[in-house]
Amino acid sequence: EIVLTQSPGTLSLSPGERATLSCRASQSVRSSHLAWYQQRPGQAPRLLFFAASTRATGIPDRFSGSGSGTDFTLTISKLEPEDFAVYYCQQFGRPPRTFGQGTKVEIK
């Protein structure tokens, strides 16, 4: 199975700062099969990107995704209070689907 490793585990930042999250795959992943999710406490995950760099419906443009092959990045240009949450990457092209372990973006 494809192992996804996210870094850092925790990111401590202030509102207005830029956040850069990494997702590295143990094997090459098609960009069209790489997703990012946001999970706030007590809520179900919410899809942010469904093809590495394609935002899901309603996702603000301060969120951007990039990458290919084994290295993918989620960037939040200016953190808003509601962006402090846990973020997961997922590959869904090669069964079994796998998730990264998550990156927590917390308020500094």
Added chain:
Amino acid sequence: QVQLQDSGPGLVKASETLSLSCNVSGASVSDYYWTWIRQPPGKGLEYIGMITSTETTNYNASLRSRVTVSVDTSKNQFSLKLSSVTAADTAVYYCATAGFCRNGVCYVAASDVWGQGTMVTVSS
């Protein structure tokens, strides 16, 4: 617009079978792929398994011997059964979409629709 409502007991005794259902509204269960994902308290997301529109299944290797995902077209829902549960199976269980079919062609997809999640506690 697809909506999912998961349901099932919140407490299951150790060694018994956990059974959850996910009711689909706004679409036919036959026109999508479906998946189950779980999250132990304070931990990350874990893929359990999925089922396609032709009822082909795929499971997490670590759970394969104990898990069954199935579809009931008459009720427009899909289900999860996990047998011989232990305390390690205590988690929030989510149902979600995993793909879609359009004009006879089906595609895997990220999970854009999720159920609200059911907290299942395994008691001894």
